[in-house]
Amino acid sequence: MNEILLSNQVLVYLLSESILFGLLLIAFVITFGILLKWDFGSYSEQQFLLERRAYLTMTILLFVFVVKFLLLVYFVFAIDSLSLLVPGAMCAAGVISANDYGMLLLFLKLVILFFLLLWMALNSYDLRAKNYPIFRLKSWLFIAIFFIISIELGLNFAYFSHIDTLEPVNCCSTLYGQLEGANPLPFGLNIMTLLLLFYLIYIVVMGAMLSKQRVLSVLATLLFVMIAYYSVVYFFGTYIYELPTHNCPFCMLQVEYYYVGYLVWGTLFVGAYLGIVSSIMEIGLKEERKKEQTSALILLSIFVLLCTAYVAIYYLRNGVFL
Amino acid sequence: MMKAMIVIDNLNKHFKSGDDIFKVLKGINLQINSGECIVLKGVSGSGKTTLLSIIGGLDRPSSGKVLVEGESISKLPDLHISHFRARKIGMIFQHFNLFDHLTAAENVMIPLIPTGLDMHEVNHKVEVSLKLANIFHKANSAAGRLSGGEKQRVAIARALASNPAIILCDEPTANLDRNNSLKFIDILSQLHEMGKTIVVATHDPLFDTLPFESKIIPMEDGSLVDTFSKDTLAES
Amino acid sequence: MRTSPFFHFLMLGFFKERKKHIGVIAISLVILFLLGSALFISSSIRYSLNQTLAWEPDFVVQRTQGGQKVNAPTAWIDDLLEVHGISKVTPRVYGRYFFKAKENSFLIVGVDFMDEQSNKALRMMMDETDLKQFLKGDNMLVGEGVSTHLKTHFYPNGYTFLTPKGVFKKVNLFKVLPKKSNLISNDMIIVPIELAREILGMGEDEVSDIALNVPNDDEWDNVADKISAFYYDIHVTTKEDIKKAYENLYNYKGGVFLILFLIVIVTFVLILYQRYSMVYSSERRHIGLLRALGWSIRDVLKLKFFETMMIVVIAFVLGVALAYLYVFVLGAPLLREIFLGGANLPNSVILVPVLDFGILSSIFLIYAIPFISAVLIPTWKIAVTDPKEAML
Ligand SMILES: Nc1ncnc2c1ncn2[C@@H]1O[C@H](COP(=O)(O)OP(=O)(O)OP(=O)(O)O)[C@@H](O)[C@H]1O
Ligand SMILES: [Mg+2]
Numbered sequence: 001m002n003e004i005l006l007s008n009q010v011l012v013y014l015l016s017e018s019i020l021f022g023l024l025l026i027a028f029v030i031t032f033g034i035l036l037k038w039d040f041g042s043y044s045e046q047q048f049l050l051e052r053r054a055y056l057t058m059t060i061l062l063f064v065f066v067v068k069f070l071l072l073v074y075f076v077f078a079i080d081s082l083s084l085l086v087p088g089a090m091c092a093a094g095v096i097s098a099n100d101y102g103m104l105l106l107f108l109k110l111v112i113l114f115f116l117l118l119w120m121a122l123n124s125y126d127l128r129a130k131n132y133p134i135f136r137l138k139s140w141l142f143i144a145i146f147f148i149i150s151i152e153l154g155l156n157f158a159y160f161s162h163i164d165t166l167e168p169v170n171c172c173s174t175l176y177g178q179l180e181g182a183n184p185l186p187f188g189l190n191i192m193t194l195l196l197l198f199y200l201i202y203i204v205v206m207g208a209m210l211s212k213q214r215v216l217s218v219l220a221t222l223l224f225v226m227i228a229y230y231s232v233v234y235f236f237g238t239y240i241y242e243l244p245t246h247n248c249p250f251c252m253l254q255v256e257y258y259y260v261g262y263l264v265w266g267t268l269f270v271g272a273y274l275g276i277v278s279s280i281m282e283i284g285l286k287e288e289r290k291k292e293q294t295s296a297l298i299l300l301s302i303f304v305l306l307c308t309a310y311v312a313i314y315y316l317r318n319g320v321f322l
Numbered sequence: 323m324m325k326a327m328i329v330i331d332n333l334n335k336h337f338k339s340g341d342d343i344f345k346v347l348k349g350i351n352l353q354i355n356s357g358e359c360i361v362l363k364g365v366s367g368s369g370k371t372t373l374l375s376i377i378g379g380l381d382r383p384s385s386g387k388v389l390v391e392g393e394s395i396s397k398l399p400d401l402h403i404s405h406f407r408a409r410k411i412g413m414i415f416q417h418f419n420l421f422d423h424l425t426a427a428e429n430v431m432i433p434l435i436p437t438g439l440d441m442h443e444v445n446h447k448v449e450v451s452l453k454l455a456n457i458f459h460k461a462n463s464a465a466g467r468l469s470g471g472e473k474q475r476v477a478i479a480r481a482l483a484s485n486p487a488i489i490l491c492d493e494p495t496a497n498l499d500r501n502n503s504l505k506f507i508d509i510l511s512q513l514h515e516m517g518k519t520i521v522v523a524t525h526d527p528l529f530d531t532l533p534f535e536s537k538i539i540p541m542e543d544g545s546l547v548d549t550f551s552k553d554t555l556a557e558s
Numbered sequence: 559m560r561t562s563p564f565f566h567f568l569m570l571g572f573f574k575e576r577k578k579h580i581g582v583i584a585i586s587l588v589i590l591f592l593l594g595s596a597l598f599i600s601s602s603i604r605y606s607l608n609q610t611l612a613w614e615p616d617f618v619v620q621r622t623q624g625g626q627k628v629n630a631p632t633a634w635i636d637d638l639l640e641v642h643g644i645s646k647v648t649p650r651v652y653g654r655y656f657f658k659a660k661e662n663s664f665l666i667v668g669v670d671f672m673d674e675q676s677n678k679a680l681r682m683m684m685d686e687t688d689l690k691q692f693l694k695g696d697n698m699l700v701g702e703g704v705s706t707h708l709k710t711h712f713y714p715n716g717y718t719f720l721t722p723k724g725v726f727k728k729v730n731l732f733k734v735l736p737k738k739s740n741l742i743s744n745d746m747i748i749v750p751i752e753l754a755r756e757i758l759g760m761g762e763d764e765v766s767d768i769a770l771n772v773p774n775d776d777e778w779d780n781v782a783d784k785i786s787a788f789y790y791d792i793h794v795t796t797k798e799d800i801k802k803a804y805e806n807l808y809n810y811k812g813g814v815f816l817i818l819f820l821i822v823i824v825t826f827v828l829i830l831y832q833r834y835s836m837v838y839s840s841e842r843r844h845i846g847l848l849r850a851l852g853w854s855i856r857d858v859l860k861l862k863f864f865e866t867m868m869i870v871v872i873a874f875v876l877g878v879a880l881a882y883l884y885v886f887v888l889g890a891p892l893l894r895e896i897f898l899g900g901a902n903l904p905n906s907v908i909l910v911p912v913l914d915f916g917i918l919s920s921i922f923l924i925y926a927i928p929f930i931s932a933v934l935i936p937t938w939k940i941a942v943t944d945p946k947e948a949m950l
Contacts, residue, residue: 006813408852
């Protein structure tokens with residue numbers, strides 16, 4: 001048996017994901033049954049039964065959402081610890097790129113969490129109304145999520161069973177490093193313009209959220225996530241590592257950097273997700289989502305402050321930039 | 323002009339057991355005004371409890387409607403019907419239905435928990451309703467240790483805790499001796515004075531001669547027989 | 559902090575009916591205890607190994623013939639010193655000495671005590687005066703296991719080795735190596751290098767293998783390639799290889815344990831499902847009453863969920879604490895054999911306490927996720943109890 005699959009953390013992770021999938025399968029069967037027979041106007045016993053069954057789906061999805069979130073952290077942690085077994089890997093970056101499935105898997109995980117959060121928001125709206133107005137919509141969304149999660153489960157097993165412990169992999173220095181002449185940044189940006197965009201879009205996001213320009217805020221937030229990703233990898237990260245050539249989104253998750261990566265990526269993604277989901281809810285359902293909008297604002301601001309602080313502190317301490 | 327508190331519109335309820343359909347309530351129409359006291363009288367099996375459950379949002383009709391303060395409660399999703407039960411309905415059950423391992427005060431607290439009030443307000447409301455039901459002195463006794471009459475008063479306090487507009491009583495005196503039954507009627511008249519809408523389901527003859535204005539509605543085999551009030555009877 | 563009425567009620571119900579939960583907590587404790595102990599032992603061993611390996615040289619060069627390791631000529635040392643990037647070359651002499659009476663063996667390790675660069679760990683164990691004393695006669699340092707073994711065979715102060723040439727060689731027991739390094743040194747005997755050659759029957763110009771250090775990590779692959787090209791019968795092992803081999807071994811043991819443990823988990827889930835279906839059906843009336851009094855399905859789900867979480871957390875904390883005590887305070891009697899078994903002398907390693915996020919989160923996930931999943935459906939079933947149950 002593959003030694004990767006025998007690593008404790010991988011086993012625990014795969015088992016957890018499988019159990020969640022089992023629960024989701026139950027929820028899927030139930031939801032499908034409900035969708036076929038749902039008729040809210042009816043007084044039949046069956047309709048009341050379906051309404052009660054819908055609560056099982058909700059319970060399962062809430063549980064899955066929370067655990068998936070924890071498992072994402074655990075997943076990153078697990079692949080980070082696997083870097084000991086994979087030759088050439090110094091951090092999660094090397095392990096995740098050990099085969100073609102890794103990056104896709106990580107990306108899917110982020111997508112799934114986004115849609116689960118959207119589902120939660122739709123569900124809470126649906127429950128608060130008196131006639132389940134978007135029951136079908138949220139059910140179809142769940143069915144879509146279920147299919148994505150099925151793919152993710154397959155990828156989980158494909159990814160971990162295809163990590164070669166003999167073949168050396170490339171790690172962050174080659175994956176993210178700036179090779180001579182090649183510019184890794186999108187749209188032909190350089191570091192200065194990237195940073196300019198970073199702060200500019202942040203201000204646009206804030207402005208759009210505060211002035212309730214919902215569509216603009218969704219688009220700006222999406223763009224901000226992308227620009228922020230590159231800014232962290234190619235600029236702010238180097239201040240976290242205090243090494244101008246160290247470009248890596250993963251190393252900062254390690255203990256050497258006080259696990260600050262979890263805070264950096266956590267505030268960015270949770271903030272962006274909350275902002276986007278609540279704006280979508282306001283566009284689609286005309287419903288005030290003040291709490292989520294405020295939380296999104298605060299989280300994104302913490303993210304920007306945190307990144308800026310690393311640069312500022314470095315400058316104050318050493319009197320120069322990297 | 324009296325405000326209609328509860329309007330029951332062509333209400334039917336049947337239970338299915340296998341292929342048999344057993345009709346328990348048949349085409350019930352009734353309007354209960356705010357502040358009225360209604361006594362549903364009928365033999366065992368006539369459907370009193372079932373009707374009460376549907377009015378209280380504990381059960382659903384098979385067809386027809388129940389409107390409370392103008393809003394239909396019969397098709398509300400669980401979250402809303404539960405909310406309705408918690409705010410609008412005070413329920414007094416035939417068997418007291420207390421949690422025996424909890425104290426009187428803790429029992430009274432139960433309907434207040436889902437309302438989201440803080441501990442301070444909850445304690446205040448518990449105290450007020452225990453005093454109203456004249457059982458405050460037993461607040462910290464385990465409910466299982468109380469006498470039948472005391473249990474009934476705790477049950478009343480619990481029904482009053484969230485200050486509901488409607489009080490529903492199912493056979494409230496079935497497990498009480500005459501003395502305690504009379505005390506119960508005293509409290510009931512107090513509630514009537516407070517302006518609560520009261521519906522009592524019973525076959526206890528004590529309710530034939532209530533010391534306050536009330537409407538007796540006989541029930542027979544799932545239908546309301548006739549509606550007349552004690553006062554109109556006296557007048558004629 | 560003022561508690562909310564909800565938590566007040568939760569605690570009331572939980573503690574007044576704690577008898578109901580004791581069974582589940584007890585089973586949980588057993589499971590967490592087993593799991594925690596196993597993971598604590600394996601991670602502690604791994605930690606100690608890494609500690610010990612930190613002293614090990616980066617490379618070991620051996621001579622192989624027909625796939626078997628044979629002694630290498632001392633002439634190689636000079637060739638290796640030529641290679642750019644290598645900072646330190648240490649010839650090593652060691653081998654197994656079989657103790658005839660029982661089928662046990664010791665690992666004889668020869669150390670060049672005059673060489674400044676030789677094993678730092680060893681030098682730290684002995685201060686200067688000791689060293690002079692030690693080198694005066696035929697003395698040896700032995701591991702815990704060896705010492706005990708010798709004592710039980712009535713050699714409390716030394717041992718007379720029979721060299722391959724048929725000569726008896728009496729060596730005094732000078733000191734027992736500290737327990738901390740037992741994982742590797744348990745069956746080890748350390749003697750000066752010449753004495754080791756004598757006992758193992760090696761020639762003056764032979765060494766068992768040669769250790770190298772390469773300070774620049776980036777050069778490792780480079781240097782390894784270069785050395786491999788020197789002779790047709792040379793074999794290079796890096797520290798990373800050893801580390802990985804050990805890592806795999808203990809991962810493997812932990813992994814096999816976890817897979818066996820899956821069976822336990824499945825049983826656990828079935829028991830929980832049964833148990834909670836039963837407990838909850840006895841609570842049906844109570845829940846019906848709560849529902850009649852205005853609790854929504856969501857409120858009941860919340861109550862039951864928090865109740866479950868309390869059990870999970872209580873059992874987790876207690877179970878992990880018990881496992882910690884068992885492994886790190888009591889030294890894990892019985893279970894350690896599974897993980898340390900295979901050594902030919904009874905091993906008395908001290909398990910160094912290691913407690914990190916990885917282990918704790920693994921234990922928590924593999925316990926809590928099956929637990930909550932098993933309880934989810936019974937919980938839902940009870941939460942949707944019809945409020946009219948209270949009227950019956
Ligand atoms: N869940 C049910 N399934 C089938 N039949 C039911 C159900 N609930 C009630 N019934 C039937 O409906 C009829 C009316 O019951 P209900 O409890 O309303 O009578 P009641 O007037 O309150 O009687 P009592 O005075 O004995 O309390 C009874 O014949 C009972 O058997
Ligand atoms: Mg009845």
